Amino acid sequence: MQTPRRVRELGITIGTLPTGPLNAITDVPGVRVGQTTISSGDxxxxxxxxxxxxxxxxxxxxVAVGNGYGKLVGSTQVDELGVIETPILLTGTLSVFRVADALLTWLLDLNPRATSLNPIVGETNDGHLSDIRSRPITASHVHAALDSASSELPAEGCVGAGTGTTALGFKAGIGTASRTVDSGTIGVLVQANFSGTLTVRGTEIPAPPLDADGNSCMIVVATDLPLDARQLGRVARRAVFAMSRVGSDYAPGSGDYAIAFSTRAEGAIVEKDLRPVFQATMESTEEALLNSLTMATTTTGFEGRTAHAVAHSRLTGTARLT
Incomplete structure (x- = not known):
């Protein structure tokens, strides 16, 4: 057994921009993350x-759609209006509608006068390791994740919506990272569950194939930079592009989505100043995806299936010391 470690703890540096203090999506002021984990038996x-x-x-x-084989509840209104008005929740595929309903209840309790709300819920298929048809997520799980949200470093690997996910032939899960630019921060959180050949700084690290090809990736990008909805669409597309850096094959059965939001509704960045923002997004996404793998642990689940964590020793040759 190996101790879960983030890629920087393994001596692997992704990109050139500085990270935020936590190297996490919660480095963006005002952004909090909460998680509920179910991990037992099937x-x-x-x-x-x-x-x-x-x-x-x-x-x-x-929202940017790399491949639309997925269920991102609420995405059409985000496309139409260019705003989110709720938290963003992630879960397993067949639980997405129960999660949306529970989120709606939580929001109605917050605002007794509300008559129209657009809950945002994304998913990936964790059915390789979890009995997905049982749909075990309840309102109490959803409310606990929302109520426990904090600005601390989010747990990574086999937690929350990433408890049963796999990516690139290995056990994966939740990962996060951030970058700072002159005027603000870009933070990313991923739910990794897609196929391809793991690639770290250009070096391929093949794994035996899992019977779980595709099955999606959800990427959430947060920033305190004053970007409008059109510019955030450009940012979200860069997050999807970054999946190729870690070896995604963008399988036809994979639903690959990114949703980007800004905590600042005022001000504007001119287009020529977006270059470092795009770089920060791609570096953060790449590192978050790698963290989702190196922080995961070998898991045996539904019907005795096992997904193995990538051996950290296999990454040694890809390292660049800071």
Missing amino acids: LHTGVTAIVPASFADGLPAA
Whole structure:
């Protein structure tokens, strides 16, 4: 057994931009994360909640679809209006509608006058390791994730919505990272569950194939930079592009989505100044995806299936010391 470690703890540096203090999505001021984990026997699933401050006032946002084989509840209204008005929740595929309903209850309790709300819930298919048909997520799991949300470093690996996910032939899960630019921060959180050949700084690290090809990746990008919805769409697309850096094959059965939002609704960045923002997004996404793997642990789940964590020793040759 190996101790879960983030890629920087293994001596692997991704990109050139500085990280935030936690190297996490919670480095963006006002962004909190809460998670509920179910891990027992045939069940390996959960909920991850990304909760920005002032979400009820509406925050600029956009969705990018790399491959639309998925269920991102609420995405069409985000496309239409360019705002989110709720937290963003992630879970397993067949639980997504129960999570959306529970999120709606939580929101109605917050605002007794509300008559129209657009809950945002994404998913990946964790059925390789979890009895997905049992749909074990309840309202109490969802509310616990929301109520426990904090600005601390989120747990990574086999937690929350990543408890039962696999990626690139290995056990994966939740990962996060951040970058700072002159005027603000970009933070990313991923739920990794997709196929391909793991690639770390250009070096391929093949794994025996799992009977779980595709099955999706959800990427949430947060920033305190004053970006409008159109610019956030450009940012979200860069997050999907970054999946290729770690070896995604963008399988036809994989639903690959990124949703980007800004905690600042005022001000503007001119287009020529977006270059470092795009770089920060791609570096953060790449590192978050790698963290989702190196922080995961070997898991045996539904019907005795096992997904093995990538051996950290196999990454040694990819390291660049800081």
